[in-house]
Amino acid sequence: MSPQSTTAHRTEFSPERMAKFHEYAEEYPNKRSALMMVLRLAEEEFGSITDEAMEIVAGLCNVSVAHVQGMVTFYTHFKRPFHGKHRFMVCATLMCALEKNTDAALDQIKARLGIAPGQRTHDGLFSCEKVECLADCDKPPVVQCDNEHFCSMKGAVLDQYLDKLLKEEGKSAAEYKAKSPVDMDPRVPTLPAHYNFPGETETGARKTENKDPYLKAGEGALTTNVPGPLATPFTVPVADGVNAKGAPSNNRPGHDSAGNFSNPASNGKHGAKHG
Amino acid sequence: MADAQTPAAAPTPAPAPEPKPKVPFSPILLKHINEPDSHTLAHYAARGGYETAKAHIGITVPGDLIKLVDDSGLRGRGGAGFPTGKKWSFLAKGTGKPIYLAVNGDESEPGTFKDRYILERDPHQLVEGVILTCYAIGSKHAFIYLRGEFILGYQRLEAAVQEAKAKGYVGKKIFGKDADLTITVVRGAGAYICGEETGMLSSIEGGRGYPKIKPPFPAVSGLFGCPTIVNNVETISAVVHIVKNGPAWHKQWGTEKSPGFKIFCLSGAVKKPGIYEVPLGITMREMIEVHGGGLKDGRKLKAVIPGGLSAPVLTAEMVDKCTLDYESLASLGSMLGSGGITVLDEEVDMISAIYNTMRFYHHESCGQCTPCREGTGWLEKVAHRFHHNDGHQGDVELLGDIAKNMRGRTICVLADAAAMPMQSYLQHFKKDFEAKVKETAFVEKQRTYRDEITPTAKSITATGAGPSALDVGSNQGSR
Numbered sequence: 001m002s003p004q005s006t007t008a009h010r011t012e013f014s015p016e017r018m019a020k021f022h023e024y025a026e027e028y029p030n031k032r033s034a035l036m037m038v039l040r041l042a043e044e045e046f047g048s049i050t051d052e053a054m055e056i057v058a059g060l061c062n063v064s065v066a067h068v069q070g071m072v073t074f075y076t077h078f079k080r081p082f083h084g085k086h087r088f089m090v091c092a093t094l095m096c097a098l099e100k101n102t103d104a105a106l107d108q109i110k111a112r113l114g115i116a117p118g119q120r121t122h123d124g125l126f127s128c129e130k131v132e133c134l135a136d137c138d139k140p141p142v143v144q145c146d147n148e149h150f151c152s153m154k155g156a157v158l159d160q161y162l163d164k165l166l167k168e169e170g171k172s173a174a175e176y177k178a179k180s181p182v183d184m185d186p187r188v189p190t191l192p193a194h195y196n197f198p199g200e201t202e203t204g205a206r207k208t209e210n211k212d213p214y215l216k217a218g219e220g221a222l223t224t225n226v227p228g229p230l231a232t233p234f235t236v237p238v239a240d241g242v243n244a245k246g247a248p249s250n251n252r253p254g255h256d257s258a259g260n261f262s263n264p265a266s267n268g269k270h271g272a273k274h275g
Numbered sequence: 276m277a278d279a280q281t282p283a284a285a286p287t288p289a290p291a292p293e294p295k296p297k298v299p300f301s302p303i304l305l306k307h308i309n310e311p312d313s314h315t316l317a318h319y320a321a322r323g324g325y326e327t328a329k330a331h332i333g334i335t336v337p338g339d340l341i342k343l344v345d346d347s348g349l350r351g352r353g354g355a356g357f358p359t360g361k362k363w364s365f366l367a368k369g370t371g372k373p374i375y376l377a378v379n380g381d382e383s384e385p386g387t388f389k390d391r392y393i394l395e396r397d398p399h400q401l402v403e404g405v406i407l408t409c410y411a412i413g414s415k416h417a418f419i420y421l422r423g424e425f426i427l428g429y430q431r432l433e434a435a436v437q438e439a440k441a442k443g444y445v446g447k448k449i450f451g452k453d454a455d456l457t458i459t460v461v462r463g464a465g466a467y468i469c470g471e472e473t474g475m476l477s478s479i480e481g482g483r484g485y486p487k488i489k490p491p492f493p494a495v496s497g498l499f500g501c502p503t504i505v506n507n508v509e510t511i512s513a514v515v516h517i518v519k520n521g522p523a524w525h526k527q528w529g530t531e532k533s534p535g536f537k538i539f540c541l542s543g544a545v546k547k548p549g550i551y552e553v554p555l556g557i558t559m560r561e562m563i564e565v566h567g568g569g570l571k572d573g574r575k576l577k578a579v580i581p582g583g584l585s586a587p588v589l590t591a592e593m594v595d596k597c598t599l600d601y602e603s604l605a606s607l608g609s610m611l612g613s614g615g616i617t618v619l620d621e622e623v624d625m626i627s628a629i630y631n632t633m634r635f636y637h638h639e640s641c642g643q644c645t646p647c648r649e650g651t652g653w654l655e656k657v658a659h660r661f662h663h664n665d666g667h668q669g670d671v672e673l674l675g676d677i678a679k680n681m682r683g684r685t686i687c688v689l690a691d692a693a694a695m696p697m698q699s700y701l702q703h704f705k706k707d708f709e710a711k712v713k714e715t716a717f718v719e720k721q722r723t724y725r726d727e728i729t730p731t732a733k734s735i736t737a738t739g740a741g742p743s744a745l746d747v748g749s750n751q752g753s754r
Binding site: 027028029030032033034035036037039040061063067070071074075076077078092093094095097098099131132133134135136137138139140144147148149 | 382383384385386387388391416422423424425426427457459461462463464465466467478479480481482483484499540541542543544548549550584615617619622623627628631632635638639641
């Protein structure tokens with residue numbers, strides 16, 4: 001959860017993960033098809049799939065960021081920044097839910113960490129959620145946490161595991177009892193405070209440069225002497241289908257290139273008044 | 276961890292109900308899973324591993340291998356039960372495109388966990404099966420798609436592929452013969468729909484796991500638009516043993532139309548839940564009472580879900596008539612599916628069970644087709660009302676109506692998978708639903724509610740906000 005104090009844009013993973021990526025790129029028929037595995041790399045690299053990670057993955061796999069985001073939101077197991085560092089996934093499908101096994105596990109997590117499904121602790125260390133089948137239905141309840149798989153996870157086994165994690169983090173159950181948890185909401189912006197898009201200031205506010213993004217480098221800002229539809233709103237067509245420059249027009253007769261209704265005087269039938 | 280302890284696969288020979296002579300059976304695919312280091316190449320090689328592949332690659336004609344598997348009558352173990360040899364023979368030939376093998380290890384059907392054991396305890400068996408299958412269908416690249424939950428399974432399979440590569444069983448010129456093979460292991464990330472074959476292919480292609488419409492079937496146009504064979508992990512593993520021992524050996528077990536053996540996953544209220552490999556055609560009672568050790572604490576059987584959560588439920592009376600083969604379950608209106616048997620005892624509230632089931636399918640619908648995306652949501656909402664003792668009059672019919680209108684109207688069978696259990700619960704446990712219906716009909720309740728919040732048309736006109744204010748008669752006169 002510690003924010004990295006870098007404002008520079010990264011376009012790659014660390015060298016060893018890039019080596020892994022090149023391995024995938026060679027093995028798969030195209031880079032897009034390696035997405036599932038590259039997203040796993042991103043998860044390892046960043047701890048969760050942040051917006052920055054999604055941009056890197058999009059760049060590497062030659063797809064749009066929107067496509068990557070579509071993937072990340074479709075597959076439930078990818079870890080997102082709003083999840084806790086230790087993400088408890090408790091199976092709630094029928095086979096685990098029978099005999100209240102799921103409830104038993106959830107109650108124990110709630111008792112230790114104070115978090116119900118859909119919540120994370122105030123410090124973002126632990127989160128809990130109900131998920132669908134984790135495929136170990138003969139030993140309920142099944143829980144996954146920190147890329148590890150546990151079955152028959154209730155009673156003393158779960159308590160021991162929770163204690164172990166609390167000890168690792170130097171936390172106590174009493175602390176989580178005292179402070180109320182936070183709801184995990186995927187709609188909450190996940191960008192960390194340090195993260196800036198290109199053209200943004202340190203504080204996150206967009207710089208207000210009056211610059212037209214469509215102008216080429218060296219050209220000035222939009223002024224009145226730049227030819228364009230707004231600068232010359234009134235053009236006189238010479239004849240139907242031919243504009244002022246003599247080139248055939250794709251526009252309807254009686255309308256100029258900007259789509260404005262043109263001078264009715266040059267065109268009798270369009271000039272007739274209605275009513 | 277997952278490999279803490281497993282109930283030993285029952286070695287007891289199964290008395291077959293068929294008139295066929297009884298052949299003693301001991302587990303084949305799961306024979307070695309409880310031995311230490313069974314996932315390593317050293318262990319696999321010591322028990323004759325890769326000998327079958329060595330004996331056939333570059334020696335046997337690929338067409339003979341397809342014929343051999345076809346003769347064995349092996350049927351797909353993933354759920355649909357389509358004959359494997361037939362599927363292989365449908366492969367489009369002479370297209371000039373590469374042929375792919377996609378092994379489905381997504382196993383997303385709740386109640387099923389057989390592939391987990393193969394992947395974690397005996398991955399080399401699968402790798403050898405992939406080598407043989409790829410040789411038979413002429414593929415040079417195989418993808419094995421595992422569900423994201425198989426963490427240990429992914430690590431062990433990946434290690435197994437690397438070991439095989441180091442030995443020259445996978446890679447260029449395998450076994451020193453003129454055949455190449457690349458095996459790519461893909462790890463999913465928790466989407467039920469990726470267990471559907473075309474959904475899985477979409478996921479391997481690097482997209483959301485959206486199923487594609489069939490035809491064209493994957494055997495004609497699958498992965499990257501190329502001919503693709505999709506088989507389950509268990510099917511591919513069984514190929515090794517069939518090629519090794521021949522079709523007659525495979526046919527000595529099972530029934531006429533469902534030959535061979537299959538892994539069943541037993542969960543729910545039995546004493547010994549776990550995985551059991553048995554010949555097809557044994558009775559359901561035997562599975563529950565002999566292998567599963569009977570019901571816990573002398574409870575009474577209420578229902579059985581025979582083939583994963585999507586299979587229509589069987590009542591206790593139907594269980595007595597049921598044998599574990601594709602035909603018997605189909606005749607009872609259910610299906611063998613992926614072999615995930617869940618036993619529900621009399622303490623289970625069937626309404627809670629169906630609500631949980633519907634929640635699952637609503638969550639897992641990929642959202643492409645309206646009947647499924649909306650239908651699963653409606654089923655969940657109405658089931659939720661029953662779950663909270665707030666069923667309305669007409670809701671039982673409403674559930675049946677929604678389920679009926681979902682079936683067969685979508686790209687893949689997820690809509691059917693949600694509708695089938697609902698229809699079977701309505702058929703067999705209608706009384707449970709009716710007990711939770713309150714007196715007011717839902718439509719009436721809605722009508723009362725609407726009248727409370729909406730002003731009538733009359734009151735709108737009276738205040739001047741109604742149609743009279745918008746009446747622009749003066750314009751008509753000018754035209």
